Amino acid sequence: MPLVLFVAEVGGSVIGFIEVGLRSHADGCDTSRPAGFVEGWYVHPSYQRGGVGRALMTTAEEWARAQGAREIASDTWIDNEPSQKAHEALGFEVVDRCVNYRKAL
Secondary structure (H helix, E strand, O other): OOEEEEEEEEOOEEEEEEEEEEEOOOOOOOOOOOEEEEEEEEEOHHHOOOOHHHHHHHHHHHHHHHOOOOOEEOOOOOOOHHHHHHHHHOOOOOOOOOOOOOOOO
């Protein structure tokens, strides 16, 4: 599946990025077709809340749509409230919660 990286720059310095690809399936999405998936998304703190993240996400959505995706998905850590708020502000909805386990052997 394809994967691309888009960056935001100011004065030749990278201030943010979004990595987006296609997945054969994503939680909460139609299982009959691939979905866009945000693998990574970051904006330097001094540029947050200024539209950079939104512009990166818009670019990712346009790319996924051009690949034939009808949905885009993402994930974040349960304790990362700023990321959750950013996703929700851009129209994402929570579709699942997960608890991961490990056990030393």
